[in-house]
Amino acid sequence: MSTKTSTDQKLDVAPPYNAVARHGVSPQPSHDEVARFDFLANFNKFLSGALGPGNKLTYDKRVQPAFEKEHGRAPKDRFEIRHAMNNDPFHTFWSALKRNSMEMRQQNGRAMVLRQIDELSAKARQYNEGRDTLELNPEIEVPRYQNAVDIHCMPGSYHGEELAGDVSAGANYDCGIFATTAGGLGALSDGGGAALVEWIKQQRPGWEPCRVLDIGTTVGHNIVPLALAFPNCEFIAIDTAAPILRYAHARAQSLGATNIKFIQANAEDLSRWEDGTFDWVQTTMFLHETSGKALPKIIAEGYRVLADDGLMFHLEQPEYSDEMPLYEQFIRDWDAFNNNEPFWSSMHALDMKTVMNEAGFAANELFESGVRAVVDTDIFPEAATGDDEDHGRAAYWHAYGAWKNSDQMQEAAE
Amino acid sequence: MTEEVFDWMAAANKKAKGKRPEYFDDPEDERMLSILMAVVGEVSVLRERMDTVERLLDANGTISRNDIENYAPDKQAAYERGAMIREYIYRVMRGPHQMVQELEQVEPPVEEVSRELKDI
Numbered sequence: 001m002s003t004k005t006s007t008d009q010k011l012d013v014a015p016p017y018n019a020v021a022r023h024g025v026s027p028q029p030s031h032d033e034v035a036r037f038d039f040l041a042n043f044n045k046f047l048s049g050a051l052g053p054g055n056k057l058t059y060d061k062r063v064q065p066a067f068e069k070e071h072g073r074a075p076k077d078r079f080e081i082r083h084a085m086n087n088d089p090f091h092t093f094w095s096a097l098k099r100n101s102m103e104m105r106q107q108n109g110r111a112m113v114l115r116q117i118d119e120l121s122a123k124a125r126q127y128n129e130g131r132d133t134l135e136l137n138p139e140i141e142v143p144r145y146q147n148a149v150d151i152h153c154m155p156g157s158y159h160g161e162e163l164a165g166d167v168s169a170g171a172n173y174d175c176g177i178f179a180t181t182a183g184g185l186g187a188l189s190d191g192g193g194a195a196l197v198e199w200i201k202q203q204r205p206g207w208e209p210c211r212v213l214d215i216g217t218t219v220g221h222n223i224v225p226l227a228l229a230f231p232n233c234e235f236i237a238i239d240t241a242a243p244i245l246r247y248a249h250a251r252a253q254s255l256g257a258t259n260i261k262f263i264q265a266n267a268e269d270l271s272r273w274e275d276g277t278f279d280w281v282q283t284t285m286f287l288h289e290t291s292g293k294a295l296p297k298i299i300a301e302g303y304r305v306l307a308d309d310g311l312m313f314h315l316e317q318p319e320y321s322d323e324m325p326l327y328e329q330f331i332r333d334w335d336a337f338n339n340n341e342p343f344w345s346s347m348h349a350l351d352m353k354t355v356m357n358e359a360g361f362a363a364n365e366l367f368e369s370g371v372r373a374v375v376d377t378d379i380f381p382e383a384a385t386g387d388d389e390d391h392g393r394a395a396y397w398h399a400y401g402a403w404k405n406s407d408q409m410q411e412a413a414e
Numbered sequence: 415m416t417e418e419v420f421d422w423m424a425a426a427n428k429k430a431k432g433k434r435p436e437y438f439d440d441p442e443d444e445r446m447l448s449i450l451m452a453v454v455g456e457v458s459v460l461r462e463r464m465d466t467v468e469r470l471l472d473a474n475g476t477i478s479r480n481d482i483e484n485y486a487p488d489k490q491a492a493y494e495r496g497a498m499i500r501e502y503i504y505r506v507m508r509g510p511h512q513m514v515q516e517l518e519q520v521e522p523p524v525e526e527v528s529r530e531l532k533d534i
Contacts (some may be wrong), residue, residue, distance in 0.1 A: 018487060032459050035463060096444070097510065115423075157431070
């Protein structure tokens with residue numbers, strides 16, 4: 001027990017939504033809209049920190065013993081655990097609360113964005129009209145994996161429009177990241193992008209990429225920090241959804257990242273770019289929103305357009321390896337079935353090393369790394385891992401990477 | 415010709431595509447919890463607004479709606495308000511929170527304790 005008095009004790013509370021930085025297409029929140037996100041940020045902390053450990057307790061003490069008694073063996077995979085846990089009163093109640101939190105985040109974000117939809121469209125137009133850094137291609141179809149369900153319970157997904165040509169999908173996605181991560185991604189929800197900058201500066205000090213491809217960019221929050229860090233580099237950011245790109249482009253322009261070209265394109269077919277065009281090809285928290293057949297195609301196309309000695313880098317949640325306990329696999333799977341992430345479970349069971357091997361990388365070119373969000377820790381929290389971790393949302397990622405033909409390049413240089 | 419009004423309030427309530435999981439035996443319980451949680455959230459919003467009003471009155475002795483809308487807490491106030499929301503959440507979530515404690519420590523029914531005490 002701590003003997004500290006309440007005055008010198010700092011409780012774990014979420015930063016206020018006021019601390020989120022505004023950019024050129026940020027919705028302007030009213031007092032009460034701020035307060036709604038303040039509630040949700042702290043409620044999500046409560047769900048993962050105070051109630052979350054109850055899931056493991058009920059599994060260890062009730063669910064697993066009952067399963068073993070009934071079947072004469074332990075559960076053989078995360079699916080059996082899920083079916084058993086879905087009959088447990090603690091876990092179902094926790095899940096119902098968490099699902100409600102996710103739904104409230106969507107309703108609260110959409111209410112704020114949609115009441116000012118015209119103003120947001122006008123702001124976006126100021127940054128978008130007449131600029132050749134935004135290229136929309138109406139012939140690009142929304143892939144089935146993007147519209148089978150609305151991903152993370154976001155009504156309309158990334159491609160939905162309420163009024164023709166609006167930017168509400170992007171604005172709603174952007175503003176709510178604060179609530180679901182309790183501020184864990186920092187003032188511009190760009191802690192992932194800031195982490196990429198820190199990572200590459202440590203790994204290859206002095207390296208200046210010339211051309212970078214960001215696949216599944218959504219609102220561009222993870223590519224803007226890189227674009228600002230490498231102002232002489234040309235960035236191409238692609239996504240299949242026009243509404244999110246309209247927002248992403250305006251957002252990037254307003255933040256001064258004018259060296260990113262946003263293009264509506266599907267990464268399964270990058271034929272408009274020649275072999276070896278880019279010296280960095282990446283995704284951040286995107287591959288789990290694709291599908292079993294699309295993912296290897298995207299990696300293979302990424303490999304093709306990557307130059308020798310170029311970097312392929314993917315940030316994801318950790319994969320379900322044989323070493324990961326089945327219970328942890330189950331709890332990491334929550335979003336798959338409760339928050340509309342239908343490829344999440346299969347994707348995390350993939351061995352990414354094999355996928356990247358099959359795309360053309362040699363085994364010795366591959367590496368894995370842990371990457372923690374970089375945020376202003378004076379205001380925003382460092383991502384909790386361990387018992388308090390909000391699985392699936394923790395701002396601590398697993399990186400799958402490779403330097404293409406780096407050995408051969410080195411040998412040639414020597 | 416009347417201009418069609420975009421009903422953003424109705425649009426904000428759009429359901430996400432994808433069948434919603436069922437958590438309770440009775441579907442009405444799903445609706446009741448969703449209403450309850452929305453109210454829990456709105457009470458928190460009212461409390462935060464009241465806190466803003468009190469802080470502005472403390473600082474200025476007078477207040478306008480504009481002051482409320484534009485209020486941004488400094489670091490200390492932000493922490494105090496965060497702690498206020500946290501305290502509120504712990505109070506309303508007492509029931510589920512105590513479920514965790516029940517799981518940590520399985521206890522015999524009080525009837526059993528009652529029988530025991532009779533004989534000691």
